[in-house]
Amino acid sequence: MCRHLAYLGPEEPLGAHLVRPPHGLYRQSWAPRFQQHGTVNADGFGVGWYASGDPVPARYRRAGPIWADLSFADLARVVRTTCLLAAVRDATLSGADAEAAAAPFASGAWLFSHNGAVPGWPGSLAPLTGTLSATDLLSLEARNDSAFVWALVLARLRAGDAEGQALADTVREVAEAAPGARLNLLLTSGDSITATTWGDTLWYRTEPGRGTVVASEPYDDDPLWHEVPDRTLLVASRTDVTLTPLKEPGENSAPAPSKEPRT
Numbered sequence: 309m310c311r312h313l314a315y316l317g318p319e320e321p322l323g324a325h326l327v328r329p330p331h332g333l334y335r336q337s338w339a340p341r342f343q344q345h346g347t348v349n350a351d352g353f354g355v356g357w358y359a360s361g362d363p364v365p366a367r368y369r370r371a372g373p374i375w376a377d378l379s380f381a382d383l384a385r386v387v388r389t390t391c392l393l394a395a396v397r398d399a400t401l402s403g404a405d406a407e408a409a410a411a412p413f414a415s416g417a418w419l420f421s422h423n424g425a426v427p428g429w430p431g432s433l434a435p436l437t438g439t440l441s442a443t444d445l446l447s448l449e450a451r452n453d454s455a456f457v458w459a460l461v462l463a464r465l466r467a468g469d470a471e472g473q474a475l476a477d478t479v480r481e482v483a484e485a486a487p488g489a490r491l492n493l494l495l496t497s498g499d500s501i502t503a504t505t506w507g508d509t510l511w512y513r514t515e516p517g518r519g520t521v522v523a524s525e526p527y528d529d530d531p532l533w534h535e536v537p538d539r540t541l542l543v544a545s546r547t548d549v550t551l552t553p554l555k556e557p558g559e560n561s562a563p564a565p566s567k568e569p570r571t
Contacts, residue, residue: 311336311349312395312411312421312494313527314501317519317546322355323384326394329527337374337396342509342525345425345490349396352410353377356419357389358498363417365393365498371406390519391498393419409450413458417497420461422454423524424490424507429453432486436460439481457482461493471495471502476541476554479504484557494522501544503536504554510536512549520544 313333315325327334331341337349354369370377374396395411411421426432433456437445440463448455457478464474479491483506490507501522503510513532514520522544526533534549536542541552 310395310398310411310421310423311340311343311524312393312423312492313521313523314391314393314419314494314496314503315519315521316391316496316499316501316544317521318517319360319388319390321385322357322387322389322392322394323381325392325521325527326355327381327384331525332527333394333396333523334374336525336527340525344508345398349373349398352397352407353380353395354407354410354412355380355384355392355394356412356414357387357392359389363498365391365414365417365419367412367414367419369407369410369412371410391496393421393494393496395421395423395494405450405452409452409455411454413449413455415462418462418465419496420458421494422457423492423494426453426457426482426486426489426491428486430456433482436481436485439463457491457493461495471497471500472541472543472552475502475504476552479506480555480557492524499545501542503542503544505536505538505540505542506554507538510540510542512536512542512544514544514547514549516547519546520549 350373352371353374356365356367358365393412412419460478461474475493492508493504495502511533512522539554543550
């Protein structure tokens with residue numbers, strides 16, 4: 309299981325949310341506090357961010373642990389952004405994809421991360437290959453479950469689905485094909501954050517003037533952090549968060565979304 313985080317708000321250095329906090333993503337790579345599956349997140353890391361005037365984000369990804377990359381420490385200190393998405397990857401079986409397997413995955417203005425696992429991969433999701441075009445399949449960034457889930461989400465986004473709908477429908481589809489899958493997904497296009505909880509933890513913190521952070525776990529002990537219930541779709545702006553219960557496979561309806569008050 310990985311750890312990931314997205315930030316949307318006033319321009320700040322990457323390190324303000326990834327390195328500087330006492331329990332930031334940097335520290336979560338070896339000492340997560342809320343991680344339920346796995347122990348060390350050392351099989352790669354990545355961060356994507358948006359520069360002023362450019363809708364297409366930049367990415368910095370590496371195959372090794374975040375704590376061993378001195379170049380990243382410099383980048384995190386000086387690179388500033390109003391929106392970022394970052395992840396550290398849980399230690400897993402070896403593979404040939406190296407940094408290509410590290411989130412965030414990207415296409416156009418979108419950045420995406422998957423915190424979780426799909427049991428029985430790849431066989432369990434083989435029936436879903438028919439929902440993707442040959443171009444989609446041949447364009448997979450890596451040969452892992454997260455890259456395939458991203459391909460499913462991206463196909464829906466390109467077909468015109470709203471970001472929340474694309475994540476929710478993909479979660480249901482994958483959960484039906486692979487019961488027991490853990491599908492905490494995180495998506496941004498630079499002006500909002502969309503996420504799901506399905507099998508692991510997710511928290512958010514929002515405050516006018518400080519923006520919104522959505523993360524696998526809190527990076528400090530600020531009382532403004534709120535835990536998101538399992539089986540939930542989260543859609544966040546800089547100041548507001550909307551939570552909607554996700555439908556289980558086989559359900560026909562879901563309760564209406566609830567907007568969290570500004571704090």
